[in-house]
Amino acid sequence: MKQKEDFRDLIQPYLHKWKFILLCVIIAIGCAFVYLRYADYEYEAKATIKIKDDKSKNKLPEISSLQNYGLFSQDQNNVLDEIEIIKSRNLIESVVKDLKFNIQYFVEGRIQDHEVYKNPPLNINFSASDSIIQKIDTSFNIRINSSKDFYIQGIVEENKLLKELKGNDEVKGDLYDFGKSVPTSFGDIIITPNIGQYATKIGSNIKIKISPINGVTSNYKTKLQIESNELSSIIKISARDNVKEKAKLFLDKLIEKYNEDVINDKNLVVEATSEFINNRLEVVSKELGQVDLTAEDLQQTNKLTDLQTQSTLVLQNERDNEAKLLAAANQIQLIDYMRDHLDANDSANDLLPTNIGISDNSIAQVTQKHNELVLERNRILKNSSEKNPTVVNLTNQINQLKNNLTQSLNSVKSSNEITYNSLLSENARINSRIFSAPIKERQFRDIKRQQDIKESLYLYLLEKREESAITHGVSSPNAKIVDKAYASSIPVAPKKTIILLAALILGFSFPIALIYLLNLLDTKVHNVNDVKKAIDVPFIGDIPRSSKKKQLISKVDYSPKAEAFRMVRTNIDFMLKSIDKKAKTIFVTSTTSKEGKSHTSINLALSFSYSEKKTLLIETDIRVPKATNYLNVKNEVGLTNYISDPDLSLKDIIANLEDNDFLDIIPSGVIPPNPAELLMSKRMNDLFSLVEKKYDYIIVDTAAVGLVTDTMLISSHADLFIYVMRANYLDTRQLKLAETMYQEKRLPNMAILLNGVNHKKGNGYGYGYGKNPNKKKWWKFNK
Numbered sequence: 001m002k003q004k005e006d007f008r009d010l011i012q013p014y015l016h017k018w019k020f021i022l023l024c025v026i027i028a029i030g031c032a033f034v035y036l037r038y039a040d041y042e043y044e045a046k047a048t049i050k051i052k053d054d055k056s057k058n059k060l061p062e063i064s065s066l067q068n069y070g071l072f073s074q075d076q077n078n079v080l081d082e083i084e085i086i087k088s089r090n091l092i093e094s095v096v097k098d099l100k101f102n103i104q105y106f107v108e109g110r111i112q113d114h115e116v117y118k119n120p121p122l123n124i125n126f127s128a129s130d131s132i133i134q135k136i137d138t139s140f141n142i143r144i145n146s147s148k149d150f151y152i153q154g155i156v157e158e159n160k161l162l163k164e165l166k167g168n169d170e171v172k173g174d175l176y177d178f179g180k181s182v183p184t185s186f187g188d189i190i191i192t193p194n195i196g197q198y199a200t201k202i203g204s205n206i207k208i209k210i211s212p213i214n215g216v217t218s219n220y221k222t223k224l225q226i227e228s229n230e231l232s233s234i235i236k237i238s239a240r241d242n243v244k245e246k247a248k249l250f251l252d253k254l255i256e257k258y259n260e261d262v263i264n265d266k267n268l269v270v271e272a273t274s275e276f277i278n279n280r281l282e283v284v285s286k287e288l289g290q291v292d293l294t295a296e297d298l299q300q301t302n303k304l305t306d307l308q309t310q311s312t313l314v315l316q317n318e319r320d321n322e323a324k325l326l327a328a329a330n331q332i333q334l335i336d337y338m339r340d341h342l343d344a345n346d347s348a349n350d351l352l353p354t355n356i357g358i359s360d361n362s363i364a365q366v367t368q369k370h371n372e373l374v375l376e377r378n379r380i381l382k383n384s385s386e387k388n389p390t391v392v393n394l395t396n397q398i399n400q401l402k403n404n405l406t407q408s409l410n411s412v413k414s415s416n417e418i419t420y421n422s423l424l425s426e427n428a429r430i431n432s433r434i435f436s437a438p439i440k441e442r443q444f445r446d447i448k449r450q451q452d453i454k455e456s457l458y459l460y461l462l463e464k465r466e467e468s469a470i471t472h473g474v475s476s477p478n479a480k481i482v483d484k485a486y487a488s489s490i491p492v493a494p495k496k497t498i499i500l501l502a503a504l505i506l507g508f509s510f511p512i513a514l515i516y517l518l519n520l521l522d523t524k525v526h527n528v529n530d531v532k533k534a535i536d537v538p539f540i541g542d543i544p545r546s547s548k549k550k551q552l553i554s555k556v557d558y559s560p561k562a563e564a565f566r567m568v569r570t571n572i573d574f575m576l577k578s579i580d581k582k583a584k585t586i587f588v589t590s591t592t593s594k595e596g597k598s599h600t601s602i603n604l605a606l607s608f609s610y611s612e613k614k615t616l617l618i619e620t621d622i623r624v625p626k627a628t629n630y631l632n633v634k635n636e637v638g639l640t641n642y643i644s645d646p647d648l649s650l651k652d653i654i655a656n657l658e659d660n661d662f663l664d665i666i667p668s669g670v671i672p673p674n675p676a677e678l679l680m681s682k683r684m685n686d687l688f689s690l691v692e693k694k695y696d697y698i699i700v701d702t703a704a705v706g707l708v709t710d711t712m713l714i715s716s717h718a719d720l721f722i723y724v725m726r727a728n729y730l731d732t733r734q735l736k737l738a739e740t741m742y743q744e745k746r747l748p749n750m751a752i753l754l755n756g757v758n759h760k761k762g763n764g765y766g767y768g769y770g771k772n773p774n775k776k777k778w779w780k781f782n783k
Contacts, residue, residue: 009529013519014512021511028507032499038112041491043244047251048483051082051233079233082478083226086237086258088383092224093217095253101246102134102216108205117243119198121206128187134213136186141173142206149177150191155184220250234482244487251485259477265375272351274468280337281461288454295447318430321423322449328420329453330460334358335413342406348395349378352405355467357460360412363405370401525730528754534732535739540575540722541568542754543600551630553603555610565607568753572604572720575751579719583616583692586699587718589747591706591734595726596755598626601701604722609663613696616654618666618687620714621703622675625668631657638669643683650690664695679713688717705747706737712746721747727757 014021085091096102105120106113122142126133140154151173181188193200200206220239227236237254241247334357341353351374352367377394384391525531528539544560553562576584588601598621605617619627620639628635633655642653655665666687672678691698700718702711715721723738741747 013515017511017515020515021508024511025504025507028503028510029500032503036494036496036499039494040242042240042242042493043247043487043489044238044240044492045244045247045251045485045487046236046238046483047255047481047485049235049237049255049479050482051079051235052478052480079228079235083228083235084383085261085379086235086254087221087224087226089217089221090382091254091257091261092221093213094257095250096213096216096220097130097134098257099246099249099253101220101250102211102213104209104211106207106209108207113207115243118245119194121194121198121200121204122208123192123194124208125190125192126187127181127189132186133210136210137212137215138186139207139209142191142208143173144193144200144202144204144206145175146202147193149175151175152182152191155182224254235479240492244489248485248487255479255481255485259479262478265379268378269351269354269371269375270468273353273356274465276337276341276353276356277461277465277468281458281465284454284458284461288451288458291447291451291454295451318427321426321430325420325423325427325449326453326456328416328423330357330457331359331416332413332420333453333457335409335416338363339406339409339413342402342409346402348398349374351375356464358412360408363408363412366401366405366408370398370405373398373401523731523733524728525725525732525735525754526727527757530732531725531735531752531754534735535742537723537738537742538575538751540571540751540753542727542757543568543596543603545727545756545758551599553606553610561603562607565603568604568722569607569611571751572722575749576719581692583695583698585688585692585717585719586697586722587702587711587715587720587747588699588722588724589702589711590704590724590726591730591737592704593624593707595704595724595730597621597704597724598630598701600722600724600753600755601699602627602630605663605697605699606660608697608699609660612662614662614694615697615699616664616666616691616695618691618698618700619668620679620700620710622668622671622678623703623708623710625671627665627701628667631665633657633665633667635667635669638667639687640669640672640675640678642666642669642687643678643681644672646683650687666691676708676710676713679710684714685717705741706734715747718748721750723747723750723752724755725752726755729756 103124105116105122107116107121138155140152143151143153145151153173176182176191178191178193181190223239223241225238227238228234237251239247239250241250338353338356338358345352351371354367354371355364358364373394377391377398380388380391380394386392386395525534528542531537531539541564543564546559546561550559553559553565572584572586576586586604588597588604590597598619601617605615608615617627618639619625621627622640625635627633637648638653642648642650653666653669655667657663657665688698700714702714705711723741725735725738738750738752742750
């Protein structure tokens with residue numbers, strides 16, 4: 001039972017303030033609705049792409065599966081690299097430029113301005129270059145005056161003096177016709193209206209904002225979010241914007257630009273190879289022409305026709321040897337071309353031709369690895385500098401590969417030269433056997449051999465050029481679109497549910513926290529529980545707070561105050577039932593002033609008198625008397641006069657209250673200079689001895705024990721001490737004085753009475769059980 005009471009006491013302050021809490025909740029939810037009504041909503045667009053890996057096509061399946069785990073994992077690194085490229089500032093800036101996100105159109109609405117991107121009401125043409133427009137940071141307003149002209153403000157300053165003379169409220173702006181030049185600080189602009197379904201409305205206000213490209217790019221870079229899963233080449237891209245069409249177009253254009261960038265990188269390799277082949281074709285074509293002219297001159301000069309064939313065996317050996325000579329010479333020539341290209345292109349940014357026909361596979365592998373490193377280095381340089389450790393490492397690797405390639409070429413060339421020389425020796429041996437052939441015939445054979453070599457090389461280069469052209473035409477994008485950009489019509493921010501829930505929580509938590517803080521800082525006594533928690537003194541009752549208009553109770557009174565004093569009167573009779581003498585003396589005191597002891601004394605005396613008990617009220621607070629003010633009794637002669645003047649009798653100082661035959665009053669009298677010494681007089685004892693024989697109850701209004709010692713001087717005459725404490729006024733730290741008085745028995749038969757309790761807050765016991773029979777219900781008519 002005690003726990004329930006403690007819990008009730010804990011929540012009582014909050015239950016009492018339920019109206020304040022409800023008001024805070026309503027205000028918080030109202031503010032949330034206002035915020036949601038005027039907030040700028042954000043929409044999210046999402047797209048999904050798959051990154052292709054051309055390198056994995058050339059690997060064995062077993063090796064590819066092994067590289068997906070542990071330290072051998074490379075696919076995820078490739079995906080992470082591509083993510084960084086997609087998030088690069090250069091790529092996003094090109095998207096912003098293409099979509100013209102730096103120019104925004106805001107149309108005035110009933111609640112707030114809203115941005116229009118697709119089919120704006122106006123079109124602007126700039127005379128300045130794009131490099132200038134992309135650095136402008138300005139905004140201006142346009143008001144449509146008619147279908148032919150408009151007012152413009154914020155960008156033209158020609159009528160500044162006119163505006164100062166007329167007042168800004170009267171001037172709508174500068175009037176211009178559609179299609180005519182409007183002078184600005186960054187060049188002339190031409191504004192034309194939209195037509196058809198999206199035509200401008202007369203009287204509408206349009207705000208145009210032009211922002212620098214750098215700022216817009218930074219904004220969209222922060223809005224871009226990219227997610228990827230481990231061991232997967234799927235990438236999820238999302239972006240937020242106040243206009244959902246812009247978010248969707250941004251993602252689509254970003255993917256498009258990324259694919260263009262990848263295709264351009266692939267085309268660089270193809271173009272480098274094509275350029276190399278074309279240069280070689282020009283040289284071989286010239287050499288082949290010269291050999292053909294030499295053969296033609298030799299035939300014309302020597303009048304050579306068909307030659308006799310040699311024996312079948314010798315000719316066959318000679319044919320086989322010449323074929324080998326042709327192949328060896330071809331390899332040597334290709335190696336020389338490759339070395340010349342390496343010497344001419346020694347930069348780390350230059351690509352090398354691939355698959356030009358050199359038979360050694362190691363050279364083709366080194367060349368392919370070199371081009372991959374060059375492309376990776378160039379791609380990183382787009383978003384970094386040459387001082388980047390990764391770029392420096394790639395540069396060193398490229399240079400090392402070039403050195404290895406040069407050594408490989410030299411080695412292969414040396415090997416082919418040895419083979420070629422050996423074939424020449426064999427050819428000389430075979431030619432020596434053809435002893436019958438004339439010298440002219442041998443010369444013709446030499447020329448024919450050179451002619452065949454040049455022709456074979458020429459045809460081979462033509463074939464490679466066609467392969468390069470085909471490769472250039474079929475370059476595929478690196479990102480396969482799995483899901484195109486899609487923007488939901490439901491905004492992602494602000495979220496109504498979360499905002500309303502936060503407002504509801506804030507509406508509850510703020511007043512509860514405020515009430516808790518106020519209660520935590522509150523040190524006042526409010527109810528009987530506060531008293532009982534601090535001290536262990538008998539409690540005689542509590543008096544509810546009442547209006548200042550009615551300080552005193554009446555005989556026929558059904559108010560809570562009157563019922564409270566009746567309850568206190570009953571408790572007093574119970575506590576004093578053992579007193580056998582005729583008069584029962586009750587002292588009323590308090591800790592400090594303004595706690596209501598005079599108010600309590602008078603109403604307690606009135607309550608006893610209304611029960612037809614002969615009651616006397618003595619005002620012993622001779623320093624600051626107040627009782628006579630409540631009862632409108634003259635305070636010319638009273639207690640102080642009786643003590644100081646032996647000639648005065650008891651009848652001389654007793655005042656009778658009008659309309660109440662059971663209540664007499666002894667006022668305090670003239671305020672003396674020595675109140676303490678006066679109360680110690682023998683006349684004070686005589687006074688109590690006399691009045692005890694004539695009255696049933698003696699109510700003594702005393703001074704505050706926490707301020708002066710007057711009450712302690714006459715405390716021996718009391719049968720009961722009522723210690724008045726005022727609720728919402730007395731500090732709990734001052735309760736220790738009452739505890740000390742009770743424990744040391746300095747105030748006989750002491751009991752506490754709590755005054756001024758606010759029963760509406762749940763403090764105190766509450767009174768008014770009985771009802772006024774004369775009070776009619778509000779719903780009943782007067783008869």
